[in-house]
Amino acid sequence: MRSRLPVVALGVVLAVLSGLLAWALSAPFLAVAVAAGLGLVVGLVLGQGLMWLRVTTGRAARIEYQTLHRLEGMRAIAEKRHEILFKATREARERGAAAEREAKRAADQSSRVREAVTRQERELRLSIMNQIDDQVVLLEDYMQLMRLVPMSLPMPRPGTWAASEDLLLWLAGYVLEHRPRTVVDLGSGQSSVWMAAAMRTAGYDGRVIGVDHDEAFAEGTRELARRQGVEDWLTVVHAPLREQEVAGRSVRWYDLDALSGIQDIDVMSIDGPPGQGTSHARWPALPALHDRLSSGAVVVLDDMIRRDEQEILEDWLARFPGVDVERLDFEKGALVLTLP
């Protein structure tokens, strides 16, 4: 509650001044009293007015101050919120950009994987087609062989150890066409029997000499020849492997003493002995029997897909110039050398 003293004081001062002024003007006592009363009323009203003005101004100032203070607070809050919002927006934009980059990377990777899978699928399909083609070719060769060289009983399937169907057909076809007198089959087996049967079919007096380091396999080939009735065209020699000297090299090869009777060879097929850890196991064949080949003889070397056989060929070509080389595009790779 504000004090009313200044209002009263102003009323009293104005009352005294108005009374004094009336008295100085020699006004009658009643006029002096009325002037003093008017002065008091004017003073009180004026004081009250001034006081109201002062209070109102102070309140307005306070309200202004409070409003400004509040506005200040609101601005600070707004600024803080704006800052938070700005930061959140920036983070969201960065996260969005990162997600976009990640999505692009994933899309690239998935497209690369799709391409690789498609390529592999294509290669696999091609490889399967090639394998099927190869098998069909081998089957056709075997059908031709069976038609050209009839057998009286079923033959064992040409497996891993036997010469493949394409080479069997080539050897039998060579016998049918060229009628060689003496054929040496190093590494006896189905090849020896098919060539003997081809001689029978061609109806001439030739001989296949199958050579085997293993007596059990030699006997197996003899037995097969007997069952097929071609024993008159096939002799199987058991020639165990022996350490010996061939063309200045110490080698482990068929015992040369066991092969001493073989002369005038027209065809020599080299499909043995098996390497079994020995490198260049078939190298001695040509150096050892070269002088026993008839002129124009052919030498067939199987398994040319192997590095070992390719190295053997290099050495032979250096030793025996003038040899004609024909490569046969067969399953295991084969080679025909024709001697001058």
Ligand SMILES: C[S@@+](CC[C@H](N)C(=O)[O-])C[C@H]1O[C@@H](n2cnc3c(N)ncnc32)[C@H](O)[C@@H]1O
């Ligand atoms: C590649 S094979 C000769 C195959 C023969 N030229 C043919 O076409 O049937 C070489 C030698 O391996 C041996 N051999 C043959 N079949 C075999 C088998 N199933 N397991 C182990 N050795 C075998 C024999 O001693 C044969 O002389």
